[in-house]
Amino acid sequence: MSINSAPVDAHGHDHGQEAHEAAHAHGTLKSYLIGFGLSVVLTAIPFWLVMGDVLGNKQATGLVIMAFAAVQIVVHMIYFLHMTTSAEQGWTMMALIFTIVMVVIALAGSLWVMHHLTTNMMPAHDMIRR
């Protein structure tokens, strides 16, 4: 009984898995085109802001283009990398969240610590920087 049912089970499962993977792993023409259109807009605006000096304020321009980068990364994740909370039973999302935590610690920590080191230990840095 078990010998007979095993291949049937595996076979049926096989097809289900394939259909399931195809549903979330590829996306559709529409989703690719939406993603492409969004990323073109989200790329063009920051370049335009910097090259044309539209805002006339460096700090504001910097913040705006960083916000655009963050949005564009999310757009790429959804439309090109097909990230969903259900993909691979949520394990890809778990790995992503873990990585983001590590990246934020590494980036924010390095910049914060090293900024204080430079300002406190290199009084001549104004001469080195231009």
Add this chain to the structure above:
Amino acid sequence: MSVAVATPQAAEPVFHVVDEHAHPEGASTMLGFWIYLMSDCLIFAILFATYGVLGGNYAAGPAPKDLFDLKLVALNTAMLLMSSITYGFAMLTMEKRQVGATQMWLAITGLFGLAFLGIELYEFHHMIHEGATPQRSAFLSSFFTLVGTHGLHVTFGIIWLVTLMTQVARSGLIEANRRRLMCLSMFWHFLDVVWIGVFTFVYLLGTLR
């Protein structure tokens, strides 16, 4: 039958089959490859942090404003974006099992990738020609390490792409080749995500500085 169900020894294999269903070959490849990409993400995060720390130290040498040509970077970015959508088309035709169309879109993706690399190498050559070598300042060391590592990833992506095109030409869009193409798809789109960070933090914010 009822006897077989009643005795635990006969029932056990049935439970075993239901619980431990057969996994098709390569079922966990996508998750494994995703975790590899996340480790790659950490490498780039450290290189971004290094650039963030060192990127302002010019050692009286050239600054980003003197070196970067944003029109060239915009063109470069367009190449990578185009290669992303054409790889998407390759995946869609692969799903429909159209070997010829898949090969064509893969080839177009490779050409956009080569165009990106060509523009980047031209930029590097131009900078080095002007004396802005990696040895010149901490800013340039971290710049060449970060952008160069991304360029190396694209180079290996193109080698991988050509390898897979050969594989598809030899044995068609078999299950294994489709799995490989899906891995490369993730790799390629991931490189595009990293490039968003590069053009924003290195080129655009560098020019603003």
